[in-house]
Amino acid sequence: MTTRARRTERRNQVLSREQILEAAIALLDAGGERALTVRALSERLSTGSGAIAYHVGKRDDLLDAATETLIMAALKAKPAGAGTSPEDEIRGVALAVFDAIDEHKWLATRLMLQIVRNPMGPVTVGLFERVGGQVGALGVPEDRWFDAASTLVHYILGAISQNADIAGDASGLDADADREAFFGAASAAWEELPVADYPFMHAVVGRIREHDDREQFLTGIAVVLDGLTRLR
Amino acid sequence: MTTRARRTERRNQVLSREQILEAAIALLDAGGERALTVRALSERLSTGSGAIAYHVGKRDDLLDAATETLIMAALKAKPAGAGTSPEDEIRGVALAVFDAIDEHKWLATRLMLQIVRNPMGPVTVGLFERVGGQVGALGVPEDRWFDAASTLVHYILGAISQNADIAGDASGLDADADREAFFGAASAAWEELPVADYPFMHAVVGRIREHDDREQFLTGIAVVLDGLTRLR
DNA sequence: ACCTGAACACCGTTCAAGT
DNA sequence: ACCTGAACACCGTTCAAGT
Numbered sequence: 001m002t003t004r005a006r007r008t009e010r011r012n013q014v015l016s017r018e019q020i021l022e023a024a025i026a027l028l029d030a031g032g033e034r035a036l037t038v039r040a041l042s043e044r045l046s047t048g049s050g051a052i053a054y055h056v057g058k059r060d061d062l063l064d065a066a067t068e069t070l071i072m073a074a075l076k077a078k079p080a081g082a083g084t085s086p087e088d089e090i091r092g093v094a095l096a097v098f099d100a101i102d103e104h105k106w107l108a109t110r111l112m113l114q115i116v117r118n119p120m121g122p123v124t125v126g127l128f129e130r131v132g133g134q135v136g137a138l139g140v141p142e143d144r145w146f147d148a149a150s151t152l153v154h155y156i157l158g159a160i161s162q163n164a165d166i167a168g169d170a171s172g173l174d175a176d177a178d179r180e181a182f183f184g185a186a187s188a189a190w191e192e193l194p195v196a197d198y199p200f201m202h203a204v205v206g207r208i209r210e211h212d213d214r215e216q217f218l219t220g221i222a223v224v225l226d227g228l229t230r231l232r
Numbered sequence: 233m234t235t236r237a238r239r240t241e242r243r244n245q246v247l248s249r250e251q252i253l254e255a256a257i258a259l260l261d262a263g264g265e266r267a268l269t270v271r272a273l274s275e276r277l278s279t280g281s282g283a284i285a286y287h288v289g290k291r292d293d294l295l296d297a298a299t300e301t302l303i304m305a306a307l308k309a310k311p312a313g314a315g316t317s318p319e320d321e322i323r324g325v326a327l328a329v330f331d332a333i334d335e336h337k338w339l340a341t342r343l344m345l346q347i348v349r350n351p352m353g354p355v356t357v358g359l360f361e362r363v364g365g366q367v368g369a370l371g372v373p374e375d376r377w378f379d380a381a382s383t384l385v386h387y388i389l390g391a392i393s394q395n396a397d398i399a400g401d402a403s404g405l406d407a408d409a410d411r412e413a414f415f416g417a418a419s420a421a422w423e424e425l426p427v428a429d430y431p432f433m434h435a436v437v438g439r440i441r442e443h444d445d446r447e448q449f450l451t452g453i454a455v456v457l458d459g460l461t462r463l464r
Numbered sequence: 465a466c467c468t469g470a471a472c473a474c475c476g477t478t479c480a481a482g483t
Numbered sequence: 484a485c486c487t488g489a490a491c492a493c494c495g496t497t498c499a500a501g502t
Binding site (some may be wrong): 108109112113115116117119120124125128129132133142143145146147148149150151153154155156157158159161162163164182183186190193197198199200201203204207208211216219220222223224225226227228230231 | 340341344345347348349351352356357360361364365374375377378379380381382383385386387388389390391393394395396414415418422425429430431432433435436439440443448451452454455456457458459460462463
Binding site (some may be wrong): 269270271281282285290291292 | 493494495496497498
């Protein structure tokens, strides 16, 4: 009786939280954030809007959960082969997040939103843990660990937000050829800025055009790591 | 005739772009981003929704314009009294943005959105110009100016996004007493995390609780500035 | 040129009802 | 316990019509 009742109770559970998340990420990857509507999602899963609410709550909760899933996965990956240096470890974490955003452009916006709205939520804590776990090995004394970790984390977050790559919200198509066009248009715009007001931009416009995002990102990390040696 | 015609043409222009921006910022300050609806705005200005579209375009354009206005104002302010050091100048710019967000909580989200979506728009360019204009005086050689400026700018953006302060989207009320409650709840949550998985968080939870956002922000800038000396 | 405001085409969320 | 889907209460945008 009891067994039968249990079986009956669960008879209809054909929908799981994981399934919904997976479908949501697929919609997001294909069409950006505006493609994820409750209607599109319930159609894709052949279910009703209420079923989605039942499993994952509101649309915003769903987006947060998808973001958390992907970022946590990125943080868990790249455990790095044995004898790597703390510097390599930190670069590895930073690039893992960088790459996750590259694969899922919509993530950039959502990651930033989540950090702004919940500055000490699981995503930030996960990042702090992975990065902060290395600062001791860098020679930073324990009473400066938090200073060191937060400088690194903040640099990483800022760099990622600006390198989130063109067309973050749009379709996800093109992207590569886009980049050149984007920088072309942008630098044309900068050159029209009054030189008197923007001497720096005029001085560096060439460098900006040539720079490689990933290389620049690593340069920035190297600068911060150098700065941390002063905390010893 | 011509004069009369001109006067007649402009007879009805009682609405200006500036007025709309001002009203929009007032709504945003009072009730956060969800309080800025086209309907609420047109009611406040005693006009129709079409009039707003005519002057400022879409809601998203309006939000971007409001963000740009406030950030540009922050960047123009604090020109700093005469013989200040480049370090002071950089700190001044960073804190000006920091303070603008403190006064307009909704700005944090919008600033980040704008940077993600338009990484080389006027806001970012303005920030780069103000910060980058100082790196020469720091002794950084010209071929590393862009590296130096972007490291600083990225650190500033990341730190601001995480210190955007609790309840970014909500009403804007409370805020001060909120903070303690927030960190209380957050650190309680961290202490429940498995120590084996989160050794770093457990080690620094006390520091996080005690830390002052502004001080921490300046410490991070000092670290980056130290790192930049290696570029000389 | 500037403004009006009704009409339109969407949203996300809720909830009584079913299994 | 899990799911359905119609109903609801909003949205932002458009556009013919007015001045």
